[in-house]
Amino acid sequence: MSMVYEGALADLVEEFGKLPGIGPKSAQRLAFHILQSPELDVSALAHALTEVKKRVRFCETCGNVSEEEQCAVCKDPRREQSVICIVEEPKDVVAIERTREYRGLYHVLGGAIDPMAGVGPDDLRIKELLPRLESGTVTECVIATDPNLEGEATATYLIRLLSSLGVTVSKLASGLPVGGDLEYADEVTLGRAFQGRTSVA
Amino acid sequence: MSMVYEGALADLVEEFGKLPGIGPKSAQRLAFHILQSPELDVSALAHALTEVKKRVRFCETCGNVSEEEQCAVCKDPRREQSVICIVEEPKDVVAIERTREYRGLYHVLGGAIDPMAGVGPDDLRIKELLPRLESGTVTECVIATDPNLEGEATATYLIRLLSSLGVTVSKLASGLPVGGDLEYADEVTLGRAFQGRTSVA
Numbered sequence: 420m421s422m423v424y425e426g427a428l429a430d431l432v433e434e435f436g437k438l439p440g441i442g443p444k445s446a447q448r449l450a451f452h453i454l455q456s457p458e459l460d461v462s463a464l465a466h467a468l469t470e471v472k473k474r475v476r477f478c479e480t481c482g483n484v485s486e487e488e489q490c491a492v493c494k495d496p497r498r499e500q501s502v503i504c505i506v507e508e509p510k511d512v513v514a515i516e517r518t519r520e521y522r523g524l525y526h527v528l529g530g531a532i533d534p535m536a537g538v539g540p541d542d543l544r545i546k547e548l549l550p551r552l553e554s555g556t557v558t559e560c561v562i563a564t565d566p567n568l569e570g571e572a573t574a575t576y577l578i579r580l581l582s583s584l585g586v587t588v589s590k591l592a593s594g595l596p597v598g599g600d601l602e603y604a605d606e607v608t609l610g611r612a613f614q615g616r617t618s619v620a
Numbered sequence: 621m622s623m624v625y626e627g628a629l630a631d632l633v634e635e636f637g638k639l640p641g642i643g644p645k646s647a648q649r650l651a652f653h654i655l656q657s658p659e660l661d662v663s664a665l666a667h668a669l670t671e672v673k674k675r676v677r678f679c680e681t682c683g684n685v686s687e688e689e690q691c692a693v694c695k696d697p698r699r700e701q702s703v704i705c706i707v708e709e710p711k712d713v714v715a716i717e718r719t720r721e722y723r724g725l726y727h728v729l730g731g732a733i734d735p736m737a738g739v740g741p742d743d744l745r746i747k748e749l750l751p752r753l754e755s756g757t758v759t760e761c762v763i764a765t766d767p768n769l770e771g772e773a774t775a776t777y778l779i780r781l782l783s784s785l786g787v788t789v790s791k792l793a794s795g796l797p798v799g800g801d802l803e804y805a806d807e808v809t810l811g812r813a814f815q816g817r818t819s820v821a
Contacts, residue, residue, distance in 0.1 A: 426671075426687055427668065427672045427675040428672055428676050430672075431669065431672045434664055434665040435665075437665075438650055439649065439650070439653050440646060440650075448640065448641065448711075450672065451711055453673070454672055454676055458673050460638065461669050464639075464669060465666040465669040467628065467632040467635040468632060468662050468666040469666050471629055471632045471651065472659050472662045472663075474627065474628040484629055486627055486628065508652070
């Protein structure tokens with residue numbers, strides 16, 4: 420960026436700048452923040468970085484992040500074993516857990532079908548899902564892919580695949596976001612909200 | 621944030637969340653990015669963090685960041701030794717260097733006078749500035765503090781202090797930012813632009 424940066428500081432600005440959503444100005448601000456932070460805080464961050472790469476892997480059953488063979492959800496006997504919620508990424512599991520509305524299991528696909536990016540069904544963890552449905556314990560699959568083009572394509576593919584396996588297949592409701600303004604809802608969302616209207620009296 | 625995070629990943633989200641301008645959502649996105657990054661990239665970031673704390677210190681002369689006793693600017697014999705530009709922070713040096721308009725030396729105060737935050741003149745590197753003016757080599761001080769309340773207070777203090785020492789004291793021009801719209805300029809800036817108008821024909 421400039422000749423006044425020397426060695427280590429320039430390296431740190433560069434490394435921060437490689438992170439998603441962090442531009443050159445933010446990278447510089449972060450680097451100067453680090454420079455002024457207590458040594459202990461900085462080594463905690465450096466340690467957390469290397470530990471994540473060392474310890475975190477993916478649950479062999481559901482594909483969620485885990486530090487053991489089985490993730491916390493799969494290991495927990497209190498979770499409903501009859502429902503599997505299918506999501507694209509581990510962060511979707513976090514989002515759903517935060518609602519406290521769901522007590523079943525998960526299956527993380529590791530992405531969505533996206534022909535433009537060369538991602539087909541075989542690139543997702545769909546083959547790992549099928550054995551989980553064979554024992555007969557699972558009676559329902561809730562499809563919770565992102566409500567965008569790739570997510571909808573993945574949902575359509577999964578609905579077709581799973582409906583032949585004798586499990587109930589459901590999909591998260593589309594509609595107006597809570598706290599939003601009706602006049603600002605896009606026409607597709609508003610249309611879906613009409614289609615999915617529920618009788619209240 | 622949620623029970624589904626385990627150990628190392630939760631730690632990393634927390635550590636990222638402590639950085640300025642990084643909220644919980646960004647911290648989570650960064651942590652998942654790290655999880656999916658090649659091990660080499662992650663260790664480069666971790667290494668850069670610890671190296672900055674280990675190697676970067678402050679120039680004994682001007683207070684700019686440096687890995688040696690003297691920073692790159694102070695060491696450079698081609699810099700004009702007769703002008704010192706006084707700034708608040710090392711990042712201001714970076715900003716000024718980027719203009720390629722200035723070839724003199726710097727003095728970094730390490731902040732600005734801010735009575736509300738308990739920062740007075742004695743908390744800044746002003747006492748380190750005075751010996752630099754004694755030899756007579758320096759003929760001009762350019763005050764380049766931030767154009768805000770604290771910066772202006774610091775500038776006023778410095779002008780009073782330095783004017784008695786026989787050096788020319790100047791201050792960066794206030795006026796319309798280049799590329800801006802006149803109608804959107806605030807009244808103080810526009811007023812300063814009038815006061816500082818220059819004859820062109």
